[in-house]
Amino acid sequence: MTTLPNDISAVIEADRAHVWHHLLQHKALETSDPRIIVKGDGMRVWDAGGREYLDAVSGGVWTVNVGYGRTSIADAVRDQLVELNYFAGSAGSIPAAKFAQKLISKMPGLARVYFANSGSEANEKVFKMVRQISAQHYGGGKSKILFRERDYHGTTLGTLAACGQPQRAAHYGPFPDGFVEVPHCLEYRAQWEGQDYGRRAADAIEEVILREGPDTVGLLCLEPVTAGGGVIVPPAGYWDRVQEICKKYNVLLHIDEVVCGMGRTGEWFGYQNFGIKPDFVTMAKGVASGYAAIACTVTTNAVFEKFKTAEDPLGYFRDISTFGGCTAGPAAALENLRIIEEEGLLENTRAMGARLMGNLRDLMARHSVIGDVRGCGLFAGAELVTDRTTKAPLDEATCARIVAETAARGVMIGVTNRSLPGFNNTLCLSPALIATCADIDAITDAMDGALSEVCG
Numbered sequence: 318m319t320t321l322p323n324d325i326s327a328v329i330e331a332d333r334a335h336v337w338h339h340l341l342q343h344k345a346l347e348t349s350d351p352r353i354i355v356k357g358d359g360m361r362v363w364d365a366g367g368r369e370y371l372d373a374v375s376g377g378v379w380t381v382n383v384g385y386g387r388t389s390i391a392d393a394v395r396d397q398l399v400e401l402n403y404f405a406g407s408a409g410s411i412p413a414a415k416f417a418q419k420l421i422s423k424m425p426g427l428a429r430v431y432f433a434n435s436g437s438e439a440n441e442k443v444f445k446m447v448r449q450i451s452a453q454h455y456g457g458g459k460s461k462i463l464f465r466e467r468d469y470h471g472t473t474l475g476t477l478a479a480c481g482q483p484q485r486a487a488h489y490g491p492f493p494d495g496f497v498e499v500p501h502c503l504e505y506r507a508q509w510e511g512q513d514y515g516r517r518a519a520d521a522i523e524e525v526i527l528r529e530g531p532d533t534v535g536l537l538c539l540e541p542v543t544a545g546g547g548v549i550v551p552p553a554g555y556w557d558r559v560q561e562i563c564k565k566y567n568v569l570l571h572i573d574e575v576v577c578g579m580g581r582t583g584e585w586f587g588y589q590n591f592g593i594k595p596d597f598v599t600m601a602k603g604v605a606s607g608y609a610a611i612a613c614t615v616t617t618n619a620v621f622e623k624f625k626t627a628e629d630p631l632g633y634f635r636d637i638s639t640f641g642g643c644t645a646g647p648a649a650a651l652e653n654l655r656i657i658e659e660e661g662l663l664e665n666t667r668a669m670g671a672r673l674m675g676n677l678r679d680l681m682a683r684h685s686v687i688g689d690v691r692g693c694g695l696f697a698g699a700e701l702v703t704d705r706t707t708k709a710p711l712d713e714a715t716c717a718r719i720v721a722e723t724a725a726r727g728v729m730i731g732v733t734n735r736s737l738p739g740f741n742n743t744l745c746l747s748p749a750l751i752a753t754c755a756d757i758d759a760i761t762d763a764m765d766g767a768l769s770e771v772c773g
């Protein structure tokens with residue numbers, strides 16, 4: 318139990334009356350209370366009813382990488398806020414400079430950090446940079462942006478134009494022009510026959526570039542491991558071929574690390590598992606583990622230098638995010654990074670990730686509703702099907718019951734891609750990087766019980 322605020326029922330009523338929750342069909346709150354989380358500590362959170370949960374989704378959406386209740390991050394933020402909370406425009410700040418230097422030390426080959434507030438924004442910065450490079454260096458050529466089916470890059474109209482999950486973009490168009498989809502690379506739902514699936518899936522990108530015209534294509538934007546699209550780890554051979562193609566057609570490679578960044582996959586960044594040399598990397602969620610809002614767009618000196626055409630009055634990056642000047646973000650991020658480094662959380666993530674995958678494989682052996690398990694580090698998915706031969710997706714309501722039954726056993730898990738036929742229904746796990754063997758086993762034990770209860 319945790320101590321609840323005295324006015325908790327007034328809080329619930331205020332929430333019910335006035336808060337519009339993210340991702341929620343509010344009709345549901347006509348017959349039940351809103352979910353309000355009141356406290357977190359380590360891997361655990363407590364709700365407004367005082368119930369304790371083991372959080373296997375790091376704050377719901379893969380964010381709280383170092384766990385809850387980190388007083389050293391709170392102290393770092395507090396100290397910075399009383400010194401200087403904010404200054405923006407063209408000025409820098411001490412925590413921003415220190416964090417940028419530390420970050421770049423983990424990202425060989427990259428050189429510059431641009432600060433913003435959200436993953437969507439960090440991705441839009443890349444799209445704007447590419448459009449400006451197109452205008453100022455290619456006479457308007459190389460302006461097209463390729464994105465992949467099933468990937469997600471954000472909630473703004475620009476990033477929804479690059480959305481590979483149709484249900485997220487539905488009703489919100491028209492979108493900006495010049496965004497082109499390439500096929501997904503999930504071998505479990507293979508679109509092509511034969512061996513060497515990774516290479517084949519990457520070849521599909523070349524086919525799109527050739528169809529569009531290489532002179533028109535400036536950027537390829539990919540998640541290193543697709544998150545909300547179903548926890549998709551690209552097959553062997555994929556990334557080598559992707560890089561060959563980018564080089565061949567002079568297409569810049571943007572890796573969206575909003576989910577995978579800051580240790581989630583057992584390396585500092587997801588791309589570092591696959592030997593990728595990106596031109597752009599964006600990150601947000603785990604950068605400060607949710608202790609402050611911060612996002613970064615990181616790029617190479619080669620890209621940065623293109624924005625120094627001083628003879629052109631428009632020859633620099635004319636962009637600002639007001640809250641890119643908040644110092645709380647980099648102060649929190651610096652301490653967050655120190656924690657990951659000094660507590661050996663990358664090593665822990667690799668070890669606990671292996672245990673999690675092993676446990677999920679055991680679950681798959683016992684529950685035929687699990688069609689596939691996938692993952693990298695402490696980032697895993699179990700795709701649910703009604704029949705392993707046809708791979709027909711398990712329906713949304715049953716998936717929701719499994720999640721609810723797991724919560725009833727004290728463990729919060731997630732489910733991706735509801736309402737997307739053929740893409741459906743991957744149970745999603747992303748515990749904090751501090752997870753222990755006991756935590757991992759508790760997560761999969763609760764899932765085991767829930768799967769038995771719901772699916773027999």
Ligand code: PMP
Pocket residue numbers: 378434435436437438440469470471472540544545573574575576601602
């Ligand atoms: N990219 C990826 C891969 C994401 O999963 C998300 C958010 N879930 C975003 C970008 C957008 O980030 P934000 O919600 O911070 O704008």
